[in-house]
Amino acid sequence: MSKTASDVSVAPTTHPSIVGGLAxxxxxxxxxxxxxxxxxxLYRYHIDAVTLIGFRMMFSFPVFAAVALWKMRTEPPIAVRDRWRLGGLGLIGYYLSSFLDFSGLQYISVGLERLILFLTPTFVLMITxxxxxxxxxxxEWLALALSYCGIVLVFAHDLVGGKGSTVTGSLLVLGSAVCYAIYLLGTGEMVRRIGALRLVAYAMSASxxxxxxxxxxxxxxxxxxxxxPVYELSLVNGIFCTIFPVFMTMAAVQRIGATTASQAGMVGPVSTLFLGWAILGEPITTVQLAGTGLVLGGIYLLSKKKTTS
Incomplete structure (x- = not known):
C-alpha cells in the first residue's frame, strides 16, 4: 500500500522534470x-573571423569570469597541474576550435558546417x-559509415557551388571538430574531480x-x-549563442543525464538547416535532408551503443 502511494506521489514530479530537461x-x-x-x-559587414570571435568573447567573458571567481572563493583550489591542463584544453576546445569553425563559415553553408561539427563523437571514438x-x-562501424556517407553526400552537393571554397571551409570546420573532440577526451576525467560548472567557467575564461x-x-x-548591427549581432552571439546554451546544456544534463541530453541535441543540425533557409535564404534540397538524416542516424546509433556498453 505504501509503495503504491509513493509511486503516485513521485510520478507527477518526475514527468515534468523529464519534459523540462528535454525542452x-x-x-x-x-x-x-x-x-x-x-x-x-556578421560577415555581411565585412569583418573577419578574428574580429568576430573577439567581439563574441568580449560580450561573454564577464559572465564566465564571474562564475570562475565565484567558484574560486566558494570551493577548494584546484591543483596547479590541473590549472595548466585546463587552460591548455580550454585554448584547444574553445579558442582554436571556435576560430577554425568561424573561419570555415566564411566558405561553406551553415547546414554543412553543423553536420561536420556533429561528427565530434566519431572523432572521439577514432582517437580512443x-x-x-x-x-x-x-x-560503431555502422554508425561511422552512416555518418560519413551523410557528410559525403552533403559535401558533394555543396561542391557544385564552388569547389575550392567548399573544400577549404570543410577542412577548417573539420579541424574545429577534431579540436573539440580532443577537449572532450582531455576533460572527461577532470569533470568528476573539478565539477562541470567550474571546468567550463575556467576553460571559457582562458579561451x-x-x-x-x-x-x-x-x-x-x-x-x-x-x-x-555588428554590436547587436555580437551581443546575440555572445549571450544567446554562447552563454545560454553552455548553461542550458549543463542544466539539461543534471535533469535527464548526458546521454538523453546529447540525443535531444540532435535537433541542432536540423534547426540549423531550416534557420539557414529562413534567415539566410540558403536552399534546402532533398540531398541535404538525406545527408542530414544519415548523419543523425549514425550519431544516434553511436549514442545508443554507448548506453548499452
Whole structure:
C-alpha cells in the first residue's frame, strides 16, 4: 500500500522534470546552432573571423569570469597541474576550435558546417581507438559509415557551388571538430574531480582572454568601431549563442543525464538547416535532408551503443 502511494506521489514530479530537461536540451542545441547563422549575418559587414570571435568573447567573458571567481572563493583550489591542463584544453576546445569553425563559415553553408561539427563523437571514438587501443565494434562501424556517407553526400552537393571554397571551409570546420573532440577526451576525467560548472567557467575564461588578446594583437584598435548591427549581432552571439546554451546544456544534463541530453541535441543540425533557409535564404534540397538524416542516424546509433556498453 505504501509503495503504491509513493509511486503516485513521485510520478507527477518526475514527468515534468523529464519534459523540462528535454525542452532545455533542445533549446540549448538550437541556440548553439544559431551561432553559425549569426556569424553569416556578421560577415555581411565585412569583418573577419578574428574580429568576430573577439567581439563574441568580449560580450561573454564577464559572465564566465564571474562564475570562475565565484567558484574560486566558494570551493577548494584546484591543483596547479590541473590549472595548466585546463587552460591548455580550454585554448584547444574553445579558442582554436571556435576560430577554425568561424573561419570555415566564411566558405561553406551553415547546414554543412553543423553536420561536420556533429561528427565530434566519431572523432572521439577514432582517437580512443588509435591512441588508447580501444576496439571498434560492428555497431560503431555502422554508425561511422552512416555518418560519413551523410557528410559525403552533403559535401558533394555543396561542391557544385564552388569547389575550392567548399573544400577549404570543410577542412577548417573539420579541424574545429577534431579540436573539440580532443577537449572532450582531455576533460572527461577532470569533470568528476573539478565539477562541470567550474571546468567550463575556467576553460571559457582562458579561451576568452586568448580571443580578445588575439584581436588587439592582430587588429588595430580602430576595428572596435563598427556599425550598430555588428554590436547587436555580437551581443546575440555572445549571450544567446554562447552563454545560454553552455548553461542550458549543463542544466539539461543534471535533469535527464548526458546521454538523453546529447540525443535531444540532435535537433541542432536540423534547426540549423531550416534557420539557414529562413534567415539566410540558403536552399534546402532533398540531398541535404538525406545527408542530414544519415548523419543523425549514425550519431544516434553511436549514442545508443554507448548506453548499452
Amino acid at each position: 532545455i536540451a533542445i533549446g540549448g542545441a538550437v541556440l548553439f546552432s544559431m551561432k553559425a547563422v549569426v556569424a553569416k549575418l 581507438a588509435l591512441f588508447f587501443k580501444r576496439r571498434i565494434g560492428r555497431a 576568452s582572454v586568448a580571443c580578445i588578446v588575439q584581436f588587439f594583437v592582430l587588429r588595430p584598435a580602430s576595428m572596435l568601431v563598427q556599425p550598430l
